[in-house]
Amino acid sequence: MTKHCDVILGLIVLIAPIAASAQSLGFGGNSGGTPQPINITASNGIAWNQNARTVTAMGNAQAVRGKVTITADQLIAHYQPKPGPKPAGGAAGTKPAAAPDALSSLDSGESQITRLDAVGHVHIFTRTDQAFGDLAVYHMALGELVLTGHDLKLITPNDTVTARDQLQYWSKARKAVAIGNALIVAKDHRSIAADRLTGYFVPGAAQTATQSSANATPDQSDKLRKVVAEGHVVVRTATDIATGDHGIYHPATGIAILTGNVHVTRGPNELAGQKARVNTKTGLATLLSAPGQRVEGLVLPNSAPPPKQGAAKPPQSGAKPAP
Template sequence: MRTILVVAATALWLPAAALAQGAEVAFGGGLKQDTSLPVQIESDQLQVNQSDGTAVFSGNVRVVQGQMRLAAQSVQVEYAPEGGAIRRLHASGGVTLANEREAAEAKDAVYTIDSGEVVMTGDVLLTQGPNTLAGQKLVIDLTAGTGRMEGRVQTVFQPGTSP
């Protein structure tokens, strides 16, 4: 019994120790996204600022692009000066980014549409099935379906499963 406990403790400690400085995260297609799809936003309120090309959606904000869903208390949208296309979304207040298989939570997230990059910061928690990964910053490449967790990374992998 003692041997099993030592092996189990070591198995849990080694991944966390190895990932303490940063962890590459494979999404297995989970958060891979076609960033050219339309972005749909709904909220309780909307404020538009024509002078700086921004709009702030607030109160129960829901953003949908393909299979990807983002929820937050507030989302500031930055528009490109030429053509008015959405350049960037800055979500804050209990941010959740999810699809059918995976979900990530954080205090803030910035989604740059053209590059397909999402940067989530502040007590980030990524759930992939029964496995979890936590840190302070998660950078996701939606085009490639990959990511990197940074900042005192902690993980729990369930035996017999893959992230």
């Protein structure tokens, strides 16, 4: 049975609690206690299909759960009956009888949403963070969001992340992945790019029980703890460009360690090796020598100072200084 509504409707769906302290854009709800409802509204109606077990909100659709809001051209909620004893008087697999309000069985808490799809002009946001794309798929039990489409973007108070192919987000693991021409740009314009970037977060400043979401501050957004970069890694500072095959970046210190086919360039000067340490805050890039390997450099006279190499070995005792 499908029920169409010609006015803006609110659908309140109670589902089982998912993840504790979910990352800012996670849609899992609170941990323990009373499950959080999802409020779905739309300007062109809401259709409930009992056979497909979907609820579709059409036209300027919006879903709100706690501090997270999703807007899109269309929202599709997939649901399943909650596990447990079957209601008395009904055999397994029997269709529910038509009710005056066809949405009542969802409101009663007998079902749970397993997946939420947002289609077209997707915008996901909280007070501090927001993401954009063409298609978003939330897998509730996994706490997973996959965002695809053109102009993929994730904006936090401290960083902007863009990607060509996908933005993935795990609220339980506090992890985000950008795939395809991935780029992170800090608010002070430091940046790191790669084929694939994986960011790991830690919770921001804890919110007290008396604070409401309306009183949240940007400092309460989750903080980026570490970034793992894979493939065609490029780290840019105010003076240097460092490239390599792999990289690990720690935003708190501004230190990035690059390995594999490393090149550090400042103006026309370039050093090459297998490992480099880049301080994105000071702009200093240091090429590090590895055991059994050599570093190479190209330095043009009367140009800017070249990137710094690893510390030279001290002269042996008794050795005369070079003339």
